[in-house]
Amino acid sequence: MADLHVTPIGDLIxxxxxxxxxxxxxxxxxxxxxxxxxxxxxxxxxSLDDREASEG
Incomplete structure (x- = not known):
């Protein structure tokens, strides 16, 4: 569906x-x-390593 993807670097998956x-x-x-x-x-x-929680 997407034309562009933004993905986290160095994530768990x-x-x-x-x-x-x-x-x-x-x-x-x-x-x-x-x-x-x-x-x-x-x-x-x-991300699946919860980095967004610490970037607050």
Missing amino acids: EHDTSIDGQCACGPTDKLVKRDDGSIGWLTVHH
Whole structure:
């Protein structure tokens, strides 16, 4: 689904960025406006080592 994936570096798992894959992290899909005015998908993957909790 996504045109672009953002994944955490050095996480506990290798994140699935395939077109039809279902990543274990439960990524969030967002519609984003491209520079040319068109709309695309951005998939943001979540870390499984809880680093977001400490980045607060």
